[in-house]
Amino acid sequence: MNINFEKGGGLVPAIIQNADTQQVLMLGYMNAQALKATKDSGFVTFYSRSRNCLWRKGETSGNTLKLVEMTADCDQDTLLIRARPNGPTCHEGTISCFGGQGPQGQINNYGWLSELTALIDDRKIANPETSYTAKLLQGPLTKCAQKVGEEGVETVIAALSETNEHLTAEAADLLYHLMVLLAAKNLSMENVIQELQKRS
Numbered sequence: 001m002n003i004n005f006e007k008g009g010g011l012v013p014a015i016i017q018n019a020d021t022q023q024v025l026m027l028g029y030m031n032a033q034a035l036k037a038t039k040d041s042g043f044v045t046f047y048s049r050s051r052n053c054l055w056r057k058g059e060t061s062g063n064t065l066k067l068v069e070m071t072a073d074c075d076q077d078t079l080l081i082r083a084r085p086n087g088p089t090c091h092e093g094t095i096s097c098f099g100g101q102g103p104q105g106q107i108n109n110y111g112w113l114s115e116l117t118a119l120i121d122d123r124k125i126a127n128p129e130t131s132y133t134a135k136l137l138q139g140p141l142t143k144c145a146q147k148v149g150e151e152g153v154e155t156v157i158a159a160l161s162e163t164n165e166h167l168t169a170e171a172a173d174l175l176y177h178l179m180v181l182l183a184a185k186n187l188s189m190e191n192v193i194q195e196l197q198k199r200s
Contacts, residue, residue: 001070004077005032011047012077016089019068019082025089026097028057030079042067044083063087113179113189120183136180144181151177 003012010032016025028046030038034054037045044065045056058064065083072079090097119133126134136144151174158167182188 001072002076003032003035003072003079004075007075007077011049012079014044014046014079014081016044016065017080017082019084023096024098025065025083025085025095035079038067038070038081044081057089058086061087061091063089065089116176117179117183117188117190120179121188124183133180136177137184141181141184144177144184147177148174148181 005012011029012031014028014030016028017023018025028044029049030045031047034045034047037054037056041056043056043058044067045054047053048055056064064086065081066086067081067083069082070079085095088095120137123131123133124137128135128138136147151170155167155170155174158170162170179189182191
């Protein structure tokens, strides 16, 4: 990256996004030294405009931001930083600095799975002879439900007697078939997430 620090008087805005949920957590500013410190340490470091010094997020609270990925916008004067937060990001104790628990209820609040949801929905009208997902969606609901049951049993067996790699593969099969079943009922993981959020 060739960041244009001069445009902003030596600083560029840095948007922090949760790498797992895609939720926007906060906005900070970086100079060249803060950018280097972030890359070197693996933890997001900002430039404090009020204190005129570098500060690593969470250096006193412990609520750090572990760097996952950093990209610049098309003008090379704004950073998008994907990170994994350790605890709340906001000094007020909330997940996001943008009020309460931050943006909720969006289909992309569960990251890449939202893309898979869209792909599964597209298969509702695909050719069942060339798409396994379309075959499940356009077949009897009992077949979808049966596959979830089968994959659930296989996941349990893998957890008790197989390797972690095998368990991961079986869990992926279970989640996929569950998502297909939800789609067959015109539901999605977003509905499930909203229900979980109610319980938290």
